[in-house]
Amino acid sequence: MGATIRDVAQAAGVSVATVSRLVNGTGRVRDDTARRVQTAIDRLGFRPNAIGRNLSTARTRTLGVVIPSLSNPVFADAVAGINAEAKAQGYTLMFMATDYVRTDEQALVGTLLAYQVDGLILTVADAADSPVLDALDRDDVPYVLIYNQPTARNRPTVTVDNVTAGREVADFFADLGHERLAMVSGTLTASDRARARRDGFVAGAEARGLAAPRVLEVDFVDLDADAAVAPLFADRTGAPTALFCSNDLLAISVIGALGRLGLGVPADVSVIGFDGIAVGAQLHPTLATVAQPSREMGRVATTRLLARLAGETAAPATVLPHTLRPGESAGPAAKPCPADLQVPFHHNGRSPS
Amino acid sequence: MGATIRDVAQAAGVSVATVSRLVNGTGRVRDDTARRVQTAIDRLGFRPNAIGRNLSTARTRTLGVVIPSLSNPVFADAVAGINAEAKAQGYTLMFMATDYVRTDEQALVGTLLAYQVDGLILTVADAADSPVLDALDRDDVPYVLIYNQPTARNRPTVTVDNVTAGREVADFFADLGHERLAMVSGTLTASDRARARRDGFVAGAEARGLAAPRVLEVDFVDLDADAAVAPLFADRTGAPTALFCSNDLLAISVIGALGRLGLGVPADVSVIGFDGIAVGAQLHPTLATVAQPSREMGRVATTRLLARLAGETAAPATVLPHTLRPGESAGPAAKPCPADLQVPFHHNGRSPS
């Protein structure tokens, strides 16, 4: 296809070493020689083959990224941040999505490593119990985790404090007068951070003297929100008045399902999500959420990884600040007067058959 | 870092050729030899270096992807489709986002080519006028466009029929009784498809005997929706009652801005978007939109690209079906004065029944 360095060298009447030196700016080249070589480069449309370069330098200036899914804006944002920082430093990304199939992590990372990526940025299902990470540690491959919960293994991680955030959500609800809390979470075994959020939430509820929140685990990948949410409200009198969803996408689906169940948000049920995806602020009602600085997390993770590649050793965990962002979807608990309790359900337009 | 094929060969007491043949399944290897080699591979944790392989085979089994942004779910969905198909065929992705900076396209594609991607899938600002595509054509680099508008150059493209879709939106509004239409679009020069949608929309309005829609061009990247939308409604009597937004993200922002202007959707203004991103169906009001099969577009584009890599030549443009998906954000025009009601000065071509 393209011209090689040898073609250029021949055309310019110099050796390949001279061309290489000029192209990379290593070593000095006399001005008139440089001009001659440059002319040849332009004429032949020479573009150095990165593969050849990588092979001889054993570095690719490529970063591997493995995330659960691109369809969730929270990951798309992080990747955007990674991409921006990587680009700024002259690195290119190769990325793969696991689609939440935990057992695929290994193979994806394997592929990336075969391509000799210089380092990896990943979100795994569970950082505390991960064959992939064990393998990376064993082979001394540089990597940084994002979103994952920091563990006793002291793996390099960029994250928010999920436990505290969960606790704050419980406080938030308690401050609004809610007494019966619940959580709707994606598969807990597939997400260490969801577990952390739950732990904080449950602990927070307990600290405020509230009944232990019911925790509903749903299949986030192909979600039937209506069916998933229904059981929570089968028993009307004991039904929760405040729902913590483990992520915003889930919260949005849940709010839709609640509407179809005839439950108003926030009139009957308050809902808060997690992530702070941009679209949440555009919803009606606007989505209350715990916002994570996703783009920034991607940026910081990249910075840390590149620092590590440059030989520096850094702290195991970087914790970035989260923000509990109130929204119209979460309001004060309905006054617990008996009258209210009798009319908790207004059915939607569909005529009963 | 890892063991090389030579290490394995030595450990197993065979030549590198034998190891290579076993690993790739090319050529026969005696059973006991195979076992010996396999043992060595396992023991050393040998993983073939893709760089070395690529250099000698001149193929990388890597696809380059260039899209405007990952933050727009419509592109994230397409990438998910590309990723799925590529993975299924044993290809890996390298991708880059232009962040709508048109002049960056060239450099990004250049980087990808330096990495010797086997082919490219891209969405450029304007397929009819694109130095990047000219260069790719000249160098005979295989690529497939997605989302872009097919042009006279017959470049391989996977898309929906944006013009027809735009016309259908005008029809849709007209059928609902709207008479004053407008469009809010991202920068037209940065998007050939936005132009096509506008052209169809304007033509459709004309065909129905409506006044030419006002077309508002906004900076989509950092959008101040409130300021952008305001001028349309400065004169409230002449203000449009139906708004076509060139994409869903824009529509969502516009709906928010309308609310802050005190305008109800759809009571005062009907809004329809374009793309069919999943979150639209979860909004309140649900977002009317022209849905494109984004994931499928990514999948098909990948299939076509891989076919091209396998030597097949395919049709220039694949047009996938779009769907005008009604939603609560678009409703009948508010009844004007009774006099107007009696004088329907347009009809839809079908005979009244």
Next chain:
DNA sequence: GTGACCGATGTAAACGGTTACATCAACGAC
């Protein structure tokens, strides 16, 4: 004039695979 030094450039050996071709043993046909 000689030797040290210097800057510009060339030579050739990696890097880690693939693969055309060579080699070699075993076997059967004659």
Next chain:
DNA sequence: GTCGTTGATGTAACCGTTTACATCGGTCAC
């Protein structure tokens, strides 16, 4: 016994770079 064939394996060139080291004028101090 010779020859041809076949299957298993080895040898070494090659892919496109980088780079340590060699080379070669020229300049300068003495």
